[in-house]
Amino acid sequence: MPVRNMIDAIRDAIDVAMAADDRVLILGEDVGVRGGVFQATKGLIEKYGESRVIDSPLAESSIAGVAIGMALEGLRPIAEMQFADFILPAVNQIISEAAKMRYRSYNDYSVPMVIRAPFGGGVHGGLYHSQSNETIFMHCPGLKMVVPSTPYDAKGLLLSAIADPDPVVFYEHKRLYRLIKEEVPDGHYTVPIGQAKVARPGRDLTIISYGLMVHFALEAAAALAKDGVEAEVVDLRTLLPLDQDTVLTSVRKTKRAMVVYEANRTLGPGAEVSALIAEHALFDLDAPVLRVAGLDIPAMPYNQVQEEFFLPSPDKIAKAAEALMAS
Amino acid sequence: MAKTQPKAPQGLSQDGLVQIYKDMLVARLLDERMWTLNRIGKAPFVISCQGQEASQVGWAAALRPDDVVVPYYRDMGVAIQRGMTIRELMLAFFGKQGDPNSNGRQMPGHFGCRRLNMVSGSSVVIVQMLHAVGVAYAMKMRKQDRVAAVAFGEGATAEGDFHEALNWASIYRLPVLFVCENNGYAISVPQKKEMAVENVSERARAYDMPGVTVDGNDVLAVYEAAVEAVERGRRGDGPTLLELKTYRVVPHSSDDDDRVYRSREEVEAWKQRDPIKQYQLTLIEMGLWDAQRDQAVRAEIQAEIEAAVEEADRAPFPAAEDALRFVYADEEGR
Numbered sequence: 009m010p011v012r013n014m015i016d017a018i019r020d021a022i023d024v025a026m027a028a029d030d031r032v033l034i035l036g037e038d039v040g041v042r043g044g045v046f047q048a049t050k051g052l053i054e055k056y057g058e059s060r061v062i063d064s065p066l067a068e069s070s071i072a073g074v075a076i077g078m079a080l081e082g083l084r085p086i087a088e089m090q091f092a093d094f095i096l097p098a099v100n101q102i103i104s105e106a107a108k109m110r111y112r113s114y115n116d117y118s119v120p121m122v123i124r125a126p127f128g129g130g131v132h133g134g135l136y137h138s139q140s141n142e143t144i145f146m147h148c149p150g151l152k153m154v155v156p157s158t159p160y161d162a163k164g165l166l167l168s169a170i171a172d173p174d175p176v177v178f179y180e181h182k183r184l185y186r187l188i189k190e191e192v193p194d195g196h197y198t199v200p201i202g203q204a205k206v207a208r209p210g211r212d213l214t215i216i217s218y219g220l221m222v223h224f225a226l227e228a229a230a231a232l233a234k235d236g237v238e239a240e241v242v243d244l245r246t247l248l249p250l251d252q253d254t255v256l257t258s259v260r261k262t263k264r265a266m267v268v269y270e271a272n273r274t275l276g277p278g279a280e281v282s283a284l285i286a287e288h289a290l291f292d293l294d295a296p297v298l299r300v301a302g303l304d305i306p307a308m309p310y311n312q313v314q315e316e317f318f319l320p321s322p323d324k325i326a327k328a329a330e331a332l333m334a335s
Numbered sequence: 336m337a338k339t340q341p342k343a344p345q346g347l348s349q350d351g352l353v354q355i356y357k358d359m360l361v362a363r364l365l366d367e368r369m370w371t372l373n374r375i376g377k378a379p380f381v382i383s384c385q386g387q388e389a390s391q392v393g394w395a396a397a398l399r400p401d402d403v404v405v406p407y408y409r410d411m412g413v414a415i416q417r418g419m420t421i422r423e424l425m426l427a428f429f430g431k432q433g434d435p436n437s438n439g440r441q442m443p444g445h446f447g448c449r450r451l452n453m454v455s456g457s458s459v460v461i462v463q464m465l466h467a468v469g470v471a472y473a474m475k476m477r478k479q480d481r482v483a484a485v486a487f488g489e490g491a492t493a494e495g496d497f498h499e500a501l502n503w504a505s506i507y508r509l510p511v512l513f514v515c516e517n518n519g520y521a522i523s524v525p526q527k528k529e530m531a532v533e534n535v536s537e538r539a540r541a542y543d544m545p546g547v548t549v550d551g552n553d554v555l556a557v558y559e560a561a562v563e564a565v566e567r568g569r570r571g572d573g574p575t576l577l578e579l580k581t582y583r584v585v586p587h588s589s590d591d592d593d594r595v596y597r598s599r600e601e602v603e604a605w606k607q608r609d610p611i612k613q614y615q616l617t618l619i620e621m622g623l624w625d626a627q628r629d630q631a632v633r634a635e636i637q638a639e640i641e642a643a644v645e646e647a648d649r650a651p652f653p654a655a656e657d658a659l660r661f662v663y664a665d666e667e668g669r
């Protein structure tokens with residue numbers, strides 16, 4: 009089976025979808041001859057032509073808004089935002105329009121589209137190339153919000169997203185693009201949206217996470233295991249709809265939970281997961297739920313010291329886990 | 336000075352000419368009734384098409400049923416021209432079960448119905464322009480001869496999406512008709528505080544597309560300009576920005592008081608240029624209409640409106656739990 013990194017898996021998913029269905033097309037800044045600034049669409053313009061691989065004008069609202077129109081007329085657009093930091097001009101189109109079209113038309117119209125965006129920090133991207141603003145979309149019923157953490161999941165989830173009848177925001181951690189490789193099958197397969205995965209089984213505590221932080225959590229779990237603490241790591245994979253069962257099943261088993269995420273701590277995805285656990289599993293717990301998250305400052309600074317200070321790390325996660333075990 | 340006999344535009348039959356008048360009349364009478372219903376407390380909100388009926392019915396009549404229209408909240412004349420019935424519009428006005436636009440979810444004035452190829456709109460101004468561009472891209476990609484037509488107010492052209500939409504449509508020479516219904520105000524703000532240019536259509540030049548301004552109260556002038564733009568789109572010669580100079584003769588909505596920002600004299604002067612009265616005279620001069628027929632048709636419309644009011648008033652609201660439906664395709668409720 010071929011071995012791929014995440015960026016290759018994503019490109020392969022788009023390629024497979026475009027080959028199978030001529031309604032699928034991509035649009036975004038530099039997605040054509042440049043192949044995307046991260047190369048997610050490399051080679052596709054040569055294969056599928058300019059009408060299906062559109063180098064859009066530099067205007068994010070139009071990338072989302074035009075994609076909505078395409079979807080309304082039966083195409084299956086995949087819109088790329090060059091960085092999640094720059095999705096904000098498109099948020100009006102995504103939240104006011106795409107998310108509400110089916111609802112407001114009482115199922116008469118729908119918007120089957122995917123909005124892909126690289127997000128996340130730890131790449132010396134400074135304030136405006138590091139953000140984790142997924143919480144915005146997690147708060148919007150009508151959208152789905154997907155965040156894969158492995159190449160295999162990225163391809164399978166993206167193929168699910170492209171086939172999905174509703175708008176899907178698809179966040180790809182840019183530090184994961186080339187960090188890990190794994191076996192990723194050729195051709196078509198899917199990973200269902202809305203299902204979390206137990207990335208590492210354990211009995212003593214549950215670490216719930218997504219994106220790059222899953223890998224940091226796994227590193228922390230390996231370190232904890234040396235001291236005899238077995239952490240279970242849950243990779244959410246989809247933030248909306250959230251897979252409540254997988255989270256609650258794990259927490260009821262381990263009786264201790266922490267949520268690890270890179271978004272700002274306050275009202276980040278971990279706040280919702282904590283509330284979920286409090287509502288449904290409070291009396292199963294042996295200790296309060298912990299959050300290890302991005303700092304509550306406007307954004308991640310550029311310099312290395314403050315970037316590390318901002319981000320959760322395997323070490324910080326392990327330390328928090330030890331505190332959780334002691335409480 | 337001898338008046339010249341008015342000439343019917345090419346491609347419009349006598350029935351077509353009369354139908355345009357009837358659509359304008361339905362829009363007016365329905366709108367008037369909605370205001371009285373609002374004032375007696377039967378419905379919380381009206382947003383009005385009054386004064387803009389020629390603009391709306393005029394551009395909509397230039398399209399085929401298989402074209403796609405993307406109206407804005409003032410376009411009841413467009414909805415009527417496309418075939419939405421008085422009964423359906425009254426159900427929407429009351430927010431009742433069976434409203435084909437949104438089943439009572441949206442405020443009145445938010446038209447949309449796939450059966451009529453009329454895309455659902457939100458309250459957010461101008462966003463719909465980009466939807467029309469995407470629709471037109473799909474049409475062009477499939478080498479169809481259909482067009483997308485989208486309407487908006489002049490105030491909303493200050494928004495970024497207006498410029499982004501013109502830019503896209505012109506780069507790809509898409510079959511889009513952009514219709515600006517310029518009524519001179521964005522709620523209370525007059526045009527001179529909305530933009531420095533005299534005509535919205537001047538902005539077309541920056542996007543290398545034709546920009547045309549016509550008298551929006553002259554329905555045949557609107558129709559002819561729209562037909563020309565639509566044919567340009569069908570031929571593959573790209574988009575057009577069509578500006579219709581008109582006026583809303585009532586407040587912005589039932590929550591507005593227009594006396595604080597415009598004089599009664601100004602409103603009266605525009606009422607003298609009423610698009611429906613003007614077109615009625617034209618039809619009479621063409622020998623297609625007379626006072627008797629006018630009375631009869633008005634009575635018919637009024638009767639239909641009253642029947643619709645009665646039905647909509649009695650109709651049930653959607654069940655509370657119905658609000659949980661159609662968030663996503665793959666689940667009924669949450």
Ligand SMILES: Cc1ncc(C[n+]2csc(CCOP(=O)(O)OP(=O)(O)O)c2C)c(N)n1
Binds near residue numbers: 458518
């Ligand atoms: C993005 C946005 N901002 C503000 C509003 C509130 N609002 C509704 S209509 C309107 C004025 C619109 O004026 P214009 O575009 O000229 O259209 P008109 O109502 O005159 O037909 C405003 C400010 C809105 N609906 N959407």
Ligand SMILES: [Mg+2]
Binds near residue numbers: 516517519
């Ligand atoms: Mg206006």
